[in-house]
Amino acid sequence: MTPSxxxxxxxxxxxxxxxxxxxxxxxxFNWLYARKHEGVFVVRVEDTDKERSLPExxxxxxxxxxxxxxxxxxxxxxxxxxxxxxxxxxxxxxPYRQSERSEIYEKYAKKLIEEKHAYWCxxxxxxxxxxxxxxxxxxxxPKYSGRCRGVPTSEAExxxxxxESAVLRFKMPxxxxxxxxxxxxxxxxxxSLSGDIVIARSLDDPLYNFAVVIDDSEMQITHVIRGEEHxxxxxxxxxxxxxxxxxxxxxxxxxxxxxxDKTKMSKRFSDTAVSEYKKDGYLPExxxxxxxxxxxxxxxxxxxDENGEEREIFTKDELVKLFEIERVQKAGAVFNGQKLDxxxxxxxxxxxxxxxxxxxxxxxxxxDGLSESQIDRLLSFSMERMKKxxxxxxxxxxxxxxxxxxxxxxxxxxxxxSVVAETLESVEKIISNVSDDSFNANRLLEVLSEISDxxxxxxxxxxxxxxxxxxxxxxxxxxxxxxxGKNETLSRIGVAIKKxxxxxxxxxx
RNA sequence: GCUCUCAUCGUCUAACGGCUAGGACGCCGCCCUUUCACGGCGGAAAUCGGAGUUCGAUUCUCCGUGGGAGCACCA
Numbered sequence: 001m002t003p004s005x006x007x008x009x010x011x012x013x014x015x016x017x018x019x020x021x022x023x024x025x026x027x028x029f030n031w032l033y034a035r036k037h038e039g040v041f042v043v044r045v046e047d048t049d050k051e052r053s054l055p056e057x058x059x060x061x062x063x064x065x066x067x068x069x070x071x072x073x074x075x076x077x078x079x080x081x082x083x084x085x086x087x088x089x090x091x092x093x094x095p096y097r098q099s100e101r102s103e104i105y106e107k108y109a110k111k112l113i114e115e116k117h118a119y120w121c122x123x124x125x126x127x128x129x130x131x132x133x134x135x136x137x138x139x140x141x142p143k144y145s146g147r148c149r150g151v152p153t154s155e156a157e158x159x160x161x162x163x164e165s166a167v168l169r170f171k172m173p174x175x176x177x178x179x180x181x182x183x184x185x186x187x188x189x190x191x192s193l194s195g196d197i198v199i200a201r202s203l204d205d206p207l208y209n210f211a212v213v214i215d216d217s218e219m220q221i222t223h224v225i226r227g228e229e230h231x232x233x234x235x236x237x238x239x240x241x242x243x244x245x246x247x248x249x250x251x252x253x254x255x256x257x258x259x260x261d262k263t264k265m266s267k268r269f270s271d272t273a274v275s276e277y278k279k280d281g282y283l284p285e286x287x288x289x290x291x292x293x294x295x296x297x298x299x300x301x302x303x304x305d306e307n308g309e310e311r312e313i314f315t316k317d318e319l320v321k322l323f324e325i326e327r328v329q330k331a332g333a334v335f336n337g338q339k340l341d342x343x344x345x346x347x348x349x350x351x352x353x354x355x356x357x358x359x360x361x362x363x364x365x366x367x368d369g370l371s372e373s374q375i376d377r378l379l380s381f382s383m384e385r386m387k388k389x390x391x392x393x394x395x396x397x398x399x400x401x402x403x404x405x406x407x408x409x410x411x412x413x414x415x416x417x418s419v420v421a422e423t424l425e426s427v428e429k430i431i432s433n434v435s436d437d438s439f440n441a442n443r444l445l446e447v448l449s450e451i452s453d454x455x456x457x458x459x460x461x462x463x464x465x466x467x468x469x470x471x472x473x474x475x476x477x478x479x480x481x482x483x484x485g486k487n488e489t490l491s492r493i494g495v496a497i498k499k500x501x502x503x504x505x506x507x508x509x
Numbered sequence: 510g511c512u513c514u515c516a517u518c519g520u521c522u523a524a525c526g527g528c529u530a531g532g533a534c535g536c537c538g539c540c541c542u543u544u545c546a547c548g549g550c551g552g553a554a555a556u557c558g559g560a561g562u563u564c565g566a567u568u569c570u571c572c573g574u575g576g577g578a579g580c581a582c583c584a
Contacts, residue, residue, distance in 0.1 A: 293533095296522095333522090385546040
């Protein structure tokens with residue numbers, strides 16, 4: 001289904017927290033839809049909740065959107081300091097922050113009052129809450145009774161000027177609305193179940209449902225693509241849209257991202273902030289790819305490579321081409337961190353060493369002490385075992401400093417410590433005869449081949465590798481020696497021989 | 510409680526109403542390898558249940574069961 005005109009879509013986060021994985025995916029699908037159909041992607045900041053909205057959250061959201069490679073055509077721009085100025089915005093439908101759009105909301109609030117679609121309500125929160133409780137216990141759907149519906153506007157205005165506090169309610173029509181969702185199909189909602197909702201605390205202080213509808217209309221949004229948690233808001237919003245005389249946009253409600261226990265994704269099971277993933281060493285391309293495939297998938301034919309094999313690693317451009325919103329899954333998707341790790345590893349392996357080093361330096365501090373070329377070689381041994389950029393440090397820390405290890409780790413199978421020590425001594429001797437400038441992996445392999453063949457490869461190479469790395473799992477001994485250089489190599493072998501001496505000859509366990 | 514909604518391996522998913530229900534992650538085994546990882550090969554693993562429509566249902570309809578979301582002066 002291709003829209004007739006270029007679509008205008010939006011991501012409308014509320015700056016009450018950092019960019020959430022779920023939010024990132026919503027933004028991503030909006031972006032994919034806009035790019036696919038050559039439309040416009042708008043970011044609008046929904047900061048009508050003054051209590052909870054914070055500029056640093058807006059900053060975090062924008063920053064991480066950008067990090068993920070989700071660029072927007074209209075909306076607030078990232079500023080390096082915390083002064084988030086309207087003048088920096090992109091697009092002609094601004095301001096793109098709801099807190100700066102009060103006059104617009106006020107205009108429509110007045111219009112609704114004038115046309116008798118809205119009225120002032122003087123019921124207190126306590127009264128409403130009590131009503132709600134009794135309705136619930138009676139098995140009734142909780143909704144406002146409409147008690148203040150009859151208060152004439154003139155009387156309401158007088159009471160307010162006398163200091164009584166009031167909220168603006170929308171007269172919900174007794175009707176059914178039908179929503180045709182691009183993902184979920186047609187659904188009929190009964191508006192009489194929701195009652196007269198509060199749309200503003202005062203003329204210039206709108207609530208979510210009211211503000212969204214006005215902004216989407218003013219910003220000429222054609223397709224509203226958002227999370228499933230908004231699905232039941234849609235009916236109320238359509239009623240509001242009709243009262244205001246706006247056009248009803250197309251809707252698409254995305255399934256939720258779930259915890260392993262199938263509830264809405266939360267911090268209880270995994271990190272939820274995109275910035276955490278950035279910090280932990282995930283590549284934006286990997287997270288992008290992973291998120292795109294969470295709840296959506298191209299058809300088997302589309303995903304096949306030249307050999308007809310199905311694949312899951314796609315570039316952004318490929319995803320844009322392949323994306324079809326109709327193929328978005330209806331059921332929620334559990335967030336599978338292991339698969340993300342795998343995908344991240346794939347992307348790490350595809351990087352050039354130069355780019356990988358840059359990426360690693362963005363998230364970790366590489367200890368001093370090794371030359372550029374040594375680090376390059378280190379990278380080539382480590383990159384295929386890294387799942388995250390931050391793994392590099394753990395994987396290669398033994399190059400910078402030999403960790404303390406148990407002497408018995410040096411023992412190959414059940415060889416006596418004295419024999420292992422002898423072998424290492426022979427190796428030490430052979431290595432010390434290699435000149436400094438020919439001290440490289442190939443040459444070392446050559447000079448050690450005789451003793452390995454004679455004594456056994458495992459018997460020579462296992463203790464040697466442990467001596468060099470202090471670890472059970474590490475790159476091969478020749479590669480390590482190559483990076484370490486002759487002096488450090490010999491010194492580490494010396495340490496090992498000393499350790500073996502401490503065991504004594506009879507540890508045949 | 511009320512409204513809406515969803516249902517294929519453990520997880521993400523593929524499959525004009527028609528094959529032994531395919532792939533990926535993870536898991537297991539084998540190979541490669543001094544170790545770990547990478548890589549290669551192989552394996553276990555799913556259509557929630559019951560009716561109906563049909564020559565034939567994973568696919569269409571209904572019921573049931575189970576899950577989820579929403580029901581604010583939050584968004």
